[in-house]
Amino acid sequence: MKKILFACGGTAGHINPALSVATIIRRQHPEIQIRFAGNPDGMEARLVPKAGFEFVPFRSMGIQRKLTPYNIYRNVKSVLLLMTAEGRARKVLREFEPDVVMGTGGYVSGPLLLAASHLGIPTLTHEQNAFPGVTTKLLSKHVTKVLLAVEAAKKHLDPNGTYEVVGNPVRPEILTADRAASRKALGVKEDQFCLLSFGGSLGAQRVNEAVADVMAWHAPLGSIHHIHATGQYGVELLPRLLEERKVEYKNNPNFDIREYIDDMPACLAAADLVICRAGASTLSELQAAGRASILIPSPNVAENHQYHNAMVLVEHNAARVLEEKDLTGESLTELVRQLLSDRQLTRTLGENAKKMAVTDAAERIAGEVLELMGR
Structure with a gap:
């Protein structure tokens, strides 16, 4: 059985495009097993099962730039999660054994796509913005292909990467x-x-x-x-x-x-x-x-x-x-x-x-x- 793992989370702008793509694949190829990985506390934990897809929790947090007492606490927690991210990501991948891993953004995408790349699993990431984020810039050196919403994003990424301009999914x-x-x-x-x-x-x-x-x-x-x-x-x-x-x-x-x-x-x-x-x-x-x-x-x-x-x-x-x-x-x-x-x-x-x-x-x-x- 062929398998696809989607890694996304944080905002609806990251989750809904992945759900749109997964829905099309499920309609065309119901035999393919599709699973999502995301933060257990994020909206993906609610939206993904609601759309009828399997969900596996993968906790990940970003670094907060504004230093308040609460954000310092969050940043310590983020660093600890980052230190264990590679091992946890490999565990998720080995348990599911996907044929392709697709990322659409959010803090969860980076560790899973990097781990998949290191394991030799084909990987794709989708950048929605004209100015790519730090995660996409890093991933562009490792993933099989980067999918872009607009051509303008390409000039900010590794010139040796493989890119395709595909746009951003919109609701029908x-x-x-x-x-x-x-x-x-x-x-x-x-x-x-x-x-x-x-x-x-x-x-x-x-x-x-x-x-x-x-x-x-x-x-x-x-x-x-x-x-x-x-x-x-x-x-x-x-x-x-x-x-x-x-x-x-x-x-x-x-x-x-x-x-x-x-x-x-x-x-x-x-x-x-x-x-x-x-x-x-x-x-x-x-x-x-x-x-x-x-x-x-x-x-x-x-x-x-x-x-x-x-x-x-x-x-x-x-x-x-x-x-x-x-x-x-x-x-x-x-x-x-x-x-x-x-x-x-x-x-x-x-x-x-x-x-x-x-x-x-x-x-x-x-x-x-x-x-x-x-x-």
Whole structure:
């Protein structure tokens, strides 16, 4: 029996692409045994079994750069786990005996892919960002092949490595969502400009503060339907900010304010303009949906990779970028105002984003895994 081990974890951006690829392989080749390795405390421990795949725990932690008493404790624990990682990884591999090991990111990927490489097992890793992380840079010297989301990442990696540009997997629902039906379901009027904004599942205070000023600007106009996700930490913050600005948002059909967007395919289909961070998966969905965007890269990520992600779209005239150091209510409002008043520019940004989309990334990655297995 052929076997594949996926190593991933930490964030949905690492886990969901792996699940998309594994689902395609399972559909095409139900005889192949698929297993996932990830942190027992991570969201992968919940999402993987829910998707119907085997899960084996492999504990791994990253080093925290900001030195607080708690982070120092975490770093000591991380070092101890790192010291035993090779032996624990070999144990997982020998017990399962995979034909291929595929990594899609997270702290768990590095030790398992390195151990597999040392054992002579064919390996693949997928880098989602335009600026690769430290783990991918290290792995590029050891794995059989590195799969890239964008061509721009290649220049930052070992020139002797083997690379293939395959894009980032996106949910099929993003591609099939109907614009007219979505706008009707969300209560967007036919002549309204639909603005979608979010700063991540936890929420970003700076984004919420700037969006509150945008809402205060367009509330009297009535021409904008605004869908905004506050995130966990913005649930109480945003209403307070709106009340300070005397914005009548309660029972206002032009405001759709919620903690989290759980119907993203419909919201993207309905939107004319999106304000958001620049995570790799988010940008791939913007491209697949063909949506204009104002990108606010998070400065609190490794290697400032969100800025590099955003600049790939900017260079293709597919988005506008507003760095957080320049983010104010005034600067964001002015950008929205410009794009609202120039609908042709907004459409052009969306069309250019659409041209960048790779809509069959999961199929491409599945093909790479199966090809390596056959080889």
